[in-house]
Amino acid sequence: MSGDHHNTDDSGPAARVKALEAILTEKGLIDPAAIDAIVDTYETRVGPRNGARVVAKAWTDPEYRKRLLANATSAVAELGFAGPEGDHLVAVENTDRIHNLVVCTLCSCYPWPVLGLPPVWYKSFAYRSRAVSDPRGVLKNFGLELAPEVEVRVWDSSAEIRYLVIPQRPKGTEGMSEDALAGIVTRDSMVGVAKIAAPTSRRGDSPRAHA
Amino acid sequence: MNGVHDMGGMDGFGPVVREQNEPVFHADWEGRVYAIAAAAMRAAQINIDEFRHAIERIAPARYLASSYYERWLAAVETLLVERGVVTREEILAKQDGAIDPALIANAVSTQGPAPVKDKPEKKPPRAGYPKGARVRARNLNPSGHTRLPRYVRGKAGVIARDWGVFVFPDTNAHHAGTKPQHCYSVAFDARELWGKSSKANGRERVYLDLWEDYLEPIAPKSKPKAAKRTTAHHTGRY
Numbered sequence: 001m002s003g004d005h006h007n008t009d010d011s012g013p014a015a016r017v018k019a020l021e022a023i024l025t026e027k028g029l030i031d032p033a034a035i036d037a038i039v040d041t042y043e044t045r046v047g048p049r050n051g052a053r054v055v056a057k058a059w060t061d062p063e064y065r066k067r068l069l070a071n072a073t074s075a076v077a078e079l080g081f082a083g084p085e086g087d088h089l090v091a092v093e094n095t096d097r098i099h100n101l102v103v104c105t106l107c108s109c110y111p112w113p114v115l116g117l118p119p120v121w122y123k124s125f126a127y128r129s130r131a132v133s134d135p136r137g138v139l140k141n142f143g144l145e146l147a148p149e150v151e152v153r154v155w156d157s158s159a160e161i162r163y164l165v166i167p168q169r170p171k172g173t174e175g176m177s178e179d180a181l182a183g184i185v186t187r188d189s190m191v192g193v194a195k196i197a198a199p200t201s202r203r204g205d206s207p208r209a210h211a
Numbered sequence: 212m213n214g215v216h217d218m219g220g221m222d223g224f225g226p227v228v229r230e231q232n233e234p235v236f237h238a239d240w241e242g243r244v245y246a247i248a249a250a251a252m253r254a255a256q257i258n259i260d261e262f263r264h265a266i267e268r269i270a271p272a273r274y275l276a277s278s279y280y281e282r283w284l285a286a287v288e289t290l291l292v293e294r295g296v297v298t299r300e301e302i303l304a305k306q307d308g309a310i311d312p313a314l315i316a317n318a319v320s321t322q323g324p325a326p327v328k329d330k331p332e333k334k335p336p337r338a339g340y341p342k343g344a345r346v347r348a349r350n351l352n353p354s355g356h357t358r359l360p361r362y363v364r365g366k367a368g369v370i371a372r373d374w375g376v377f378v379f380p381d382t383n384a385h386h387a388g389t390k391p392q393h394c395y396s397v398a399f400d401a402r403e404l405w406g407k408s409s410k411a412n413g414r415e416r417v418y419l420d421l422w423e424d425y426l427e428p429i430a431p432k433s434k435p436k437a438a439k440r441t442t443a444h445h446t447g448r449y
Contacts, residue, residue: 030250030251106360107216121227126228130221138227151416
């Protein structure tokens with residue numbers, strides 16, 4: 001019902017995909033090696049670590065932050081990140097007064113070059129349906145309760161613009177290096193469903209585990 | 212089309228559930244179909260709008276019963292069969308009877324393929340709305356592809372930004388021209404979208420990216436001084 005189940009047996013989609021790949025390969029339309037390369041790219045190279053580096057740089061380099069807010073596509077490209085679903089990137093910044101949240105109600109558009117492929121919850125019918133009508137309620141599902149006076153801005157990705165949320169830098173991170181900061185920036189914070197907790201030494205409570 | 216994919220504002224799907232330590236792909240076939248879709252779209256010159264529309268054309272009950280990558284698979288099969296790149300028989304033959312042929316038939320929409328007729332572009336696009344302009348999303352209900360969600364139709368908003376010129380999905384999905392035009396970030400107050408009795412407290416705004424053709428101007432309110440003295444019916448408000 002929620003559309004987030006996973007069919008892992010061999011009789012359904014797996015058999016259909018295998019057949020399709022074989023036919024398209026026979027016809028010379030696709031190259032299995034190229035398919036392997038695309039899968040590998042999104043499994044190992046393109047993911048939220050890219051976005052985390054963008055955010056960490058924006059936190060530590062005011063000039064970069066300005067460029068990122070003015071033109072995220074070119075600012076992200078400075079770090080070597082580009083590709084499908086990344087031609088029109090826009091960065092929106094969370095502050096004490098404004099909280100940004102990104103959704104795609106019509107499908108599941110997502111800024112692949114900086115966040116990788118979307119997680120199941122982002123693609124779920126629950127999120128797609130309610131993020132626009134009850135954003136504060138959806139945030140509570142993620143354990144984030146915003147003060148009523150904080151303005152919520154929901155970005156429904158209805159065109160080709162892809163949004164990256166710049167989360168607030170947590171207090172207590174003043175001495176951290178850009179690399180160390182990149183390590184605490186989570187995927188969820190860059191979609192806008194979480195804040196970043198100040199780093200602690202408590203085991204099992206690292207924000208990194210959420211990335 | 213007014214499909215089940217247009218989910219903004221629907222109720223009943225329950226809370227959002229977050230999976231811990233989620234893998235990028237939950238099965239090998241998910242990664243394969245993702246990559247095949249990307250490669251096949253290039254090879255068969257399928258544009259992103261018709262790909263999205265192929266997903267929207269999945270019958271509603273099947274759409275809801277399918278996972279994200281199952282919908283991608285159905286869309287790729289649909290488009291490649293419609294293009295004549297592969298035949299249903301070829302797909303079935305390759306599967307050695309491993310699946311029920313009805314599955315593929317059901318995966319493909321009840322709505323036929325789009326007529327293919329690319330038209331040359333003529334008029335250069337101009338921006339009809341400056342930042343800050345009050346606009347209303349038109350009440351459009353096209354039977355084909357659109358990126359104008361139902362929940363915003365007829366609602367009033369404000370132009371927040373002009374993103375520049377983009378291909379128009381409603382025509383591009385059907386090869387009826389790219390019809391390039393300005394696309395705007397339009398801000399809507401949540402109470403305008405969901406009503407004053409909704410959970411919105413007045414500090415929520417929803418931003419949608421909407422093409423020129425989705426919008427109509429809202430005439431600035433005439434100042435009271437300019438109003439004619441003869442319009443006395445205003446006095447009966449209370």
